[in-house]
Amino acid sequence: xxxxxxxxxxxxxxxxxxxxxxxxxxxxxxxxxxxxxxxxxxxxxxxxxxxxxxxxxxxxxxxxxxxxxxxxxxxxxxxxxxxxxxxxxxxxxxxxxxxxxxxxxxxxxxxxxxxxxxxxxxxxxxxxxxxxxxxxxxxxxxxxxxxxxxxxxxxxxxxxxxxxxxxxxxxxxxxxxxxxxxxxxxxxxxxxxxxxxxxxxxxxxxxxxxxxx
Numbered sequence: 771x772x773x774x775x776x777x778x779x780x781x782x783x784x785x786x787x788x789x790x791x792x793x794x795x796x797x798x799x800x801x802x803x804x805x806x807x808x809x810x811x812x813x814x815x816x817x818x819x820x821x822x823x824x825x826x827x828x829x830x831x832x833x834x835x836x837x838x839x840x841x842x843x844x845x846x847x848x849x850x851x852x853x854x855x856x857x858x859x860x861x862x863x864x865x866x867x868x869x870x871x872x873x874x875x876x877x878x879x880x881x882x883x884x885x886x887x888x889x890x891x892x893x894x895x896x897x898x899x900x901x902x903x904x905x906x907x908x909x910x911x912x913x914x915x916x917x918x919x920x921x922x923x924x925x926x927x928x929x930x931x932x933x934x935x936x937x938x939x940x941x942x943x944x945x946x947x948x949x950x951x952x953x954x955x956x957x958x959x960x961x962x963x964x965x966x967x968x969x970x971x972x973x974x975x976x977x978x979x980x981x982x983x
Contacts, residue, residue, distance in 0.1 A: 824861020
């Protein structure tokens with residue numbers, strides 16, 4: 771029984787340390803990098819290329835994903851304001867039936883963005899992959915990332931840790947009730963992100979030949 775009690779206490783302590791570590795990672799990224807993200811388009815400076823981070827257009831059950839919808843609107847606003855000339859759409863293309871970049875490209879074109887100004891990155895499986903490929907594959911050392919603020923802070927952290935002068939344009943967010951599961955995942959994602967950047971020095975899953983845009 772004493773041994774069982776010791777194991778229980780050890781597990782509880784490990785869980786406590788893990789929660790503290792994850793909380794510290796979240797606070798560090800948010801409060802350290804939210805100053806580089808902006809809700810108003812008037813606060814941004816022009817850049818050659820923006821990067822739109824992908825997500826699924828549809829939710830289970832066939833409902834439209836508001837995260838996706840608001841990101842598309844924000845990217846179009848950025849482009850039509852003249853604050854970027856090109857948009858890299860980066861997302862998951864893991865199966866023949868699921869292609870985030872092509873879906874984003876088609877919707878941007880429908881809303882008035884020139885096809886020649888939308889470049890697909892088919893290997894943006896993770897935010898880290900998308901941001902590092904923005905530099906390594908597409909040659910961009912400066913840019914504006916488009917997503918919701920909670921996501922942009924993580925993307926900007928990754929970019930600036932790797933020498934990219936990255937800013938965020940915050941798409942409209944959703945209600946806490948609507949996005950609870952996403953926010954919960956983000957709590958863990960920020961912790962993993964810090965491990966990837968600071969300790970593991972993780973590289974993108976795929977690189978490849980450079981693409982001039």
